[in-house]
Amino acid sequence: MARKMALPKIGVNMTEAVITKWLVQPGDTVNEGDPVIEAETDKSTQEIYAAESGIVAKLLADEGQTVECYSDIMVLVDEGVEYKEDDDLCVNGEEPKAQASDPAVSAPDYAAEPAVVPAADVAGTRVRISPLAKKIARESGIDFRLVSPAEPGGRIVKADVLRFLQSGGAAVCAPAGAAVPEAEYEDVALPNIRKVIARSMHASLSEMAQLTHSFSFDATQVMAYRKIVKENAEKFGLANITFNDIILFAVSRVLLNHRDLNAHFLGDKMRYFTDVNLGMAVDTPRGLLVPTIFGANKMSLNEIAGAAKDLAKQAQEGTISPDLLVGASFTVSNLGTYGVEHFTPVINPPQTGILGVNNIQTKLKMVDGEAVPYQAMGISLTYDHRALDGAPASRFAQELCRTLENFMALLAK
Known part of the structure; x- marks a missing residue:
């Protein structure tokens, strides 16, 4: 059967x-x-x-x-x-289409043809031609717009170009003078994930009222803490805790005090989340993916660091479950490792905010009348003005900066 x-x-x-x-x-x-x-x-x-x-x-x-x-x-x-x-009476619920036959052209020539590539003709209309046929025409020095397809209204394929050449068409197309060089290029179809990213980003920017506020904080304590953890990680069996892990941990705690940013905007209502389901932007060979650390507010710093690395590895290898790429209530995107000083991260709808993490720079602050250098890390908060105003959004960023400046106190909670 x-x-x-x-x-x-x-x-x-x-x-x-x-x-x-x-x-x-x-x-x-x-x-x-x-x-x-x-x-x-x-x-x-x-x-x-x-x-x-x-x-x-x-x-x-x-x-x-x-x-x-x-x-x-x-x-x-x-x-x-x-x-x-x-x-085989039906394919995907549709009756199979009859295969056109042309006694003058052998079937293999048509079967080997890839997808149609439309090109503009002299009158501005579109000529349907396969990439292989277009390549043969260009290499033979003929104008493919003068070639007629075997099937009226159909596409021009390899066999049509070869038949045109055999009938003396090349002589008709021979240029009187030197040929004008044609710019070389390559058309590459977008992978599915790029199409999805394009649709999502376009929808985000066209449908939301997005604003970005930029802040910086004194990273002295965070840097000192990471140094201690790094030196003792093996001794205490800790994961490799990075600056990004520290940011994720702090966000998971502070966000609970700012429910409008731990939410989804659903047009006529807001959906507020009890826990912080934290999305983390990951650069992969296939494009940007945002896996979710569910219940991050209930996890220790070491657990968040381990989960972040495991999810990033799965995303980069292309083995991550689709169910781990949805459900985030807020997202963190870190471009600081690339030396980015400031950027405007784009919200992943229906979330109401996203935090961008920038690089560390040396700044000056006045201490007892003297300019003292310190290491400052920048953050960029983009929020949906439909869901919340600038003041509550800024209060979240201020509290996050204070928390990171006193990170060791946060660990005591």
């Missing part, structure tokens, strides 16, 4: 995925639980496993193709069963 396997839904927010790699091919035997594809969601790359055993008869999606959840991706048959194309 032949049956189809659909793309399952992984995580509550997943709607589609890009098939990045097939791990099986027609004729392979798979058992229930075997990985069959690698799929890129808007958050991470996951292996998708076979829901049942069988022999792979046909793949219904190509590598690089975006597939919606619950759409069919392959056909399985039982051992000894011969699969016939005529048995």
